[in-house]
Amino acid sequence: MNPEVMTAPSIDYIALLPYIIVGAAGVIGVIVEAFVGRNGRRPIQLVLAFGSLIGAFGVLVVNRTTLGLQAEGAIAIDGPGILFMGLILLLAILVALLMSERQLDPAGDAFAPRASALPGSDDERELTTRGYFQTEIWPLFLFSVFGMMLFVTASNLLVLFIALEIMSLPLYLMAGMSRRRRLLSQEAALKYFILGAFSSAFLLFGIALLYGYSGSVEFSVIADALAAEPGQTALVVGGVALLSVGLLFKIGAVPFHAWVPDVYQGSPAPVTAFMAAAVKVTAFGALLRVMYVALGGVRWEWEPLLWIIAGLTMLFGSVVAIAQTDMKRMIAYSSIAQAGFILIGVSTATAEGLYASIFYLVAYGFTTIGIFAIIAMVRDAGGEMTRLDQWAGLGKRSPLVAVSFGIFMFALASFPLTSGFIAKFLVFESALAVDNLGLVIVGVIASVMAAFFYIRVVVIMFFREPVEGSPAAAVPSATTTLALAVSAAVTVILGVLPEPVINLIEQAGVFLR
């Protein structure tokens, strides 16, 4: 009288422990927000955030040899997946260090005491004078990291979509929480939310079309269906195109880049660092997995698409960045250009391209976090000073900070002895290996153009007399200093001694299906 029509799925909880740790820490964070008094929240949240991120990274390192499909094939924990998750966790730890900074802003941290208070209202001023702090940012941050880890290992289009939403929704909120320039921040949040929701819809339509074609949302089944029936149909082409739109939006590739400058400019600097570094890594991780695993059978369809987008992205980002007078916007356009370079690696559809892309993401992620750490430090009483001319003479006033920033700029401009050089070299090499000379030439041209505005920043910092009202970089607390030191060290070490990391990436092998 008790027919079992359904059997419980077998789930290896040990293999899924990194996700569980981060996700559960987020949930506990929400409970802490609900029940702990205001003064007790911050220490608990810090312990939860750092504990879970470091713990998850530790478990990941211990578990690194147990590869395979988990949770009934919904999650693929494979070499690249573990690499991406590890990279995301490391970047997240650095971002958490930036987020816990409390010395730079005279009023406290980088986040609004209450994001719902009307900008410039008496309410807001009162909250500031009373020294209120927002600690909800920590659970949001952890949820986002949880979504990212799921996003890069999703082996199922539905999990992919859910992970995308788990990652994005907290980000929309975090973008609107800047303590300074509230209106700009709220505008950024709203733009990001509306465009992000739009791109999610594209992704969902793509999923629907691919499901219509193959009858499954699993990557492996879709790949098999494509292999069994290589003839292209409208469903596949439409599905691939719409799916790519959704993913390329998160990457910020042209023509889906419109949100990047505004959102980078308006968000609080630590959140911008998080978006520029971790989100980009995540989106590329998912793009690589979807393209290589699920859609590898129709790569003749998407390769030309990616060539065009990569070329456009590099050229557009580099050209428009030249005209920028705001530091954050310039970095935003530079990040668009960098996405174009990484897309070269993706578009090769070879293992070398995969490794080159991963290496590029490692290099780019750490450099970006360093850049935003410094942007948060160069400030006056009203907040960050992001106009380029305000940076004049920084080299004289705060030489150490200026030198670090110079290193990052050289890395982005891919000068030798920095991580950027090796990264770009590997990417171009992988493109040449598949005889894609045209794209490499476009890439070199874009690099040369990009070098101009990176060098310009260095010139402004070191060879321009300081103007009135441009103070030295503020002295940060130990956390920001640590994040900055790590990013700078990684940037230099990867440029001088890249072999261990390259070996690590190549040992990781390819995607499982």
Added chain:
Amino acid sequence: MSEYTFNDPWWLIILKVLAIFVGLVLMTLFTIWWERRVVSRMQNRIGPNRVGPFGLLQSLMDGFKLGLKEEIIPKTAHLAVYWIAPVISATMAFLAFAVIPFGPMVSIFGVETPLQLTDFPVSVLYVLAIASIGVYGIVLAGWSSGSTYPLLGGLRSSAQMISYELAMSMSFVAVFLYAGTMSTSGIVAAQEPIWYAVILLPSLLIYATAMVGETNRAPFDLPEAEGELVGGFHTEYSSLKFALFFLAEYINMVTVSALATTLFLGGWIAPWPLSLWDGANVGWWPLLWWFVKVQLFIFAFIWLRGTLPRLRYDQFMRFGWKVLIPASLLWIVIVAAARVVRNEFSVTTQELLLLGGGLLVVIIVGSWVLQVRSERRERAQVEAAKAEMDKPFDPYAGGYPVPPLPGQEFTYTSRRAKAAVVEGTATRTATAVLPGESADAPVPSTSDPEEGTHA
């Protein structure tokens, strides 16, 4: 699970549809008269007694009168929506009745057929869906009138209906757990030995509360709170359009009562003393039992209206969100857990009841402890407030001149002392003062603007 197959001939379908339609209209007329009579009795009045025997035709005459009245459409109204709103309301009210079972198999002109228009595996879900569409009628009516009161009434009404719909829908989960189906006839059949009103009493209580809120009836008739909102969403409606809303409201009342009967009171199944008679559950007799049970609920509606004063809106929403929803969630968990224990670990019902009794004791003791603690805290707060009052009055509290509170004494402070106060507080908070602001920014006071709950 005995679910009927519905393959009535077309003339029978039309017959049943007509019967339901006419029945509902008659039921509405009757209920209005019945309500007026009962409420009158409760208030020591007589009520309508002029038209027809006992005034029975009063509502019918009112209907005719409304039809002959001038129709006033405000010039600010959005015409198309204004016209369609009562149609939606009335149509959905009728439609929800399609799946209610009135009785067992009977023979109509030689065709064996159940006394029910139709049924399918998701009947209850269908009722909920139709009820949700009915909300559109109300919110559109309020919005399209282009007037303040209807807009507010429509908003309140929709917020209220969706809030109580949650509790209502959750109260069904336990029923589905036991019945194993969402088909209305299946649920009635599953109550053959014992009604769910007995074994799932908390579900019934939650449902009974939610259904009053769902139908906008007293004491939850806030959308039509005459004192605040005139007529609520139908303020700007007159003539037969108004009559349609009235009709919809009373049909909804009948529908939720019928649903309660179906889900908890065993539908058309005869109650205990009657069930001893073999013929009680066959033929046309169950229709009578069903009708009596539905009238029971309708009488409860009327009784509530005659007895209880209207709630305030915040009390009402608090009750819905902070009492009904958590209670139904908890109840779902308890029922499911009990069932899982019974299914998985061969525990007898007796042991389960003992365990439940033990848990109940724990809960009661626990809540008593909590109660004592919260009372103690409250007392401490009162003491603290008293101590606050006893403190000498500070005319410059928070950096601004303030008047003394009741019970406080104003004492003269010299100008120099005031200046010293301002100076002192300003330096204390200097670290947190925004740059560009003058030093005499507002100084923290003791009250906490963010969350009052975090004492």
Added chain:
Amino acid sequence: MDAYAPILVLGLLAAGFAVFSVTLTTFTGPKRYNRAKVDAYECGIEPTPQPMGGGRFPVKYYLTAMMFIIFDIEIVFLYPWAVAFDQLPLFVFLAMMLFLFNLTVPYVYEWRRGGLDWD
């Protein structure tokens, strides 16, 4: 599909009746125009000017609507689970409890932060 045909018939009848009633008064009722009569009713005073489309109303209603959607989705998951409960293994019960817990956490958070209070 047979089970749904009667609903269509009932719907047609009910809608027909409603449309008939709505249009009927245009012919049966008297018509005496009066400028004050067709103004929006506000207890006899000049009506508040309303912007096209109804204007703004408290954000609380949106909050209620969002909460409703969250709980409605919860219920949509609860129903099939409840109907098939006896055929499901223990795992599904635990999964549903986890789901309920995860939904309760933000609910409790909103409660504590005063999101459920109407001032």
